Every structure is written in C-alpha cells, then in structure tokens.
Amino acid sequence: MTRPVQPRKPGRPRLGVFKFASCDGCQLTLLDCEDELLAIAEDIEVAHFLEASSDIGRGPYDLSLVEGSITTAEDAERIRRIRADSRHLVTIGACATAGGVQALRNYADVAEYLQVVYARPDYIATLATSTPISAHVPVDFELRGCPIDRSQLLEVITAFLAGRKPGVPNHSVCFSCKRRGTVCVTVAHGTPCLGPVTHAGCGAICPAYGRGCYGCFGPAATTNLPALVPLMHRDGMSDEEIGRCLHTFNVTAFTALEDAVGEEDPP
Structure with a gap:
C-alpha cells in the first residue's frame, strides 16, 4: 500500500x-x-x-x-x-x-x-x-x-x-531475567510465567519480585508456545486457566499465536 x-x-x-x-x-x-x-x-x-x-x-x-x-x-x-x-x-x-x-x-x-x-x-x-x-x-x-x-x-x-532504525531489543523476558540475575520463578518455585513467550521491555519487573510474567509486552519475535503449555500444566494450571493467562493485555496477539500453533498440529 x-x-x-x-x-x-x-x-x-x-x-x-x-x-x-x-x-x-x-x-x-x-x-x-x-x-x-x-x-x-x-x-x-x-x-x-x-x-x-x-x-x-x-x-x-x-x-x-x-x-x-x-x-x-x-x-x-x-x-x-x-x-x-x-x-x-x-x-x-x-x-x-x-x-x-x-x-x-x-x-x-x-x-x-x-x-x-x-x-x-x-x-x-x-x-x-x-x-x-x-x-x-x-x-x-x-x-x-x-x-x-x-x-x-x-x-x-x-x-x-x-533517521535511523530504533534500537529496541526483540528478545524475551527470560533473557532480561538472566541479565539482571533473577532466579527463574518457574524453575525455583513452580510459579506459572509467560516470560519465555513475552517480548522484553519491562526489565523483567514481575519475576524480580517473585511473580510470573503477565505478558504485558505481547508475544516475543520467536516463541515456543507448545513447549510452554506443558510447563504451565505441570505447575497445576488447567487449559482454561492458561487461556485466561494469555487473554489479557494482548489478547488478539496471543490468540493469533495460539491459532498458528493449532494449525501446525496434526488433525
């Protein structure tokens, strides 16, 4: 256009x-x-x-x-x-x-x-x-x-x-956690966290205070949602609870990601 x-x-x-x-x-x-x-x-x-x-x-x-x-x-x-x-x-x-x-x-x-x-x-x-x-x-x-x-x-x-390209990082919140030395809340405490699939930008504030990422910055450039879902199940979340976790600030972006994953799954 x-x-x-x-x-x-x-x-x-x-x-x-x-x-x-x-x-x-x-x-x-x-x-x-x-x-x-x-x-x-x-x-x-x-x-x-x-x-x-x-x-x-x-x-x-x-x-x-x-x-x-x-x-x-x-x-x-x-x-x-x-x-x-x-x-x-x-x-x-x-x-x-x-x-x-x-x-x-x-x-x-x-x-x-x-x-x-x-x-x-x-x-x-x-x-x-x-x-x-x-x-x-x-x-x-x-x-x-x-x-x-x-x-x-x-x-x-x-x-x-x-007149130049903005230098805004395109990695996930997990990368930010590692940079600031924050212990992974999922590995250490079994806390559900969207950090692996969420775009960085907040400085990983929530994990720094022992809370899981809420996905405020939307999906990261490269995500592996199929790998994250079993981890959230392991932490005691149902499919409905995982859906509610994804469907907040960036509901359409995460829904598009879910739909793309669904299309890749065999019938």
Whole structure:
C-alpha cells in the first residue's frame, strides 16, 4: 500500500501525539520522561499533544505517536487523516499495537456488554471489535507494552528524528531475567510465567519480585508456545486457566499465536 510522503516544514521536526481507545497510560509515560523530554523539546516542536497542551497544531507532522485502539467508525476515519498528515507513524502500547484488553470484546457479544454497562445502550455507537492501528493504516514502528517503557520510547523518538532504525531489543523476558540475575520463578518455585513467550521491555519487573510474567509486552519475535503449555500444566494450571493467562493485555496477539500453533498440529 503506497502513500504520499508528507513534505518537511522548515525548522524543527514536528511531533504529534494522538489518543484513541485507551487509558492514557502510554502518553503519561512520555510526560514522565520529565528532564529527558525537556531536552528533546529543545530540538523538536510538539505540535499536537492534548495530554500536555490545549494548543492544536495542524499537520504535517514529522513523527506521530499514536496510543489506543480503533473502536468506532469515527476513530477509523480519524486515524486515516492522521496517517495522511504524518511522515512517520509509530504506535505505542498494547492498545495501539494489539487492540488492548478491550479487544476481549472481539470474542463476545458487544450488544450484551452494552446492555449490562450502559443505562441507555441505544446512545452508544461502537464497533463490534477493537483493532490495532495497523489494521487500518500502515505503521512505521510498533512499540509494545502496557504501559510502554520510557527508555524505549525516548530511543524510538530520537531514532526517527535522527533517521535511523530504533534500537529496541526483540528478545524475551527470560533473557532480561538472566541479565539482571533473577532466579527463574518457574524453575525455583513452580510459579506459572509467560516470560519465555513475552517480548522484553519491562526489565523483567514481575519475576524480580517473585511473580510470573503477565505478558504485558505481547508475544516475543520467536516463541515456543507448545513447549510452554506443558510447563504451565505441570505447575497445576488447567487449559482454561492458561487461556485466561494469555487473554489479557494482548489478547488478539496471543490468540493469533495460539491459532498458528493449532494449525501446525496434526488433525
């Protein structure tokens, strides 16, 4: 799919930050950069970032960061406009890269949800599914996490503004555990953990405190789910419990992984 390249405006590169269906946590990660953000702000123009300023600068943008999933027809139209106004578009967080926890709706009856949650469901206009940004427009880079890691976010911003590929690791959480010297919670304590199949980025926080990985950063580039499932069974988890463990922040991504494994299994 081809698209016109937006012309650069003279002066500092222009940054746009946009929100769709999400909790704002990934945008707050950008604000939490504090001193680092101030240093970057000297070299860029923050043209659109409603979480930080009510000033609205129109495109084109040299780099657009997009948080949140597409859940309404209006969102689907708006992301196409943002894409057309952006030289580079980067999705940030599990909602934007995989549909988020709200993508659980994809496997249920949305009309039933509306009846339970809203007093007047007829006032609510929503799509039946929650989908990642990449399902609607081309994306230049996906930054995983729920929420994203601040160091990785700064690396992505500086990389795109410098015209190079972001140096974001693509290994699993298990690799991070080994680097920080954390004892494997599964081997040592029989604690179920998604670390072997989860993309690194959090610094292996949960295993460092004796808890299993929850899969916040989605599937790693190379995963061996068929090898992990027997380990989780050994630790006392049923198939239903394993499914619930996988179907959280990145439900669509892990479901796609499960489906691919299922297709490889003999009938």
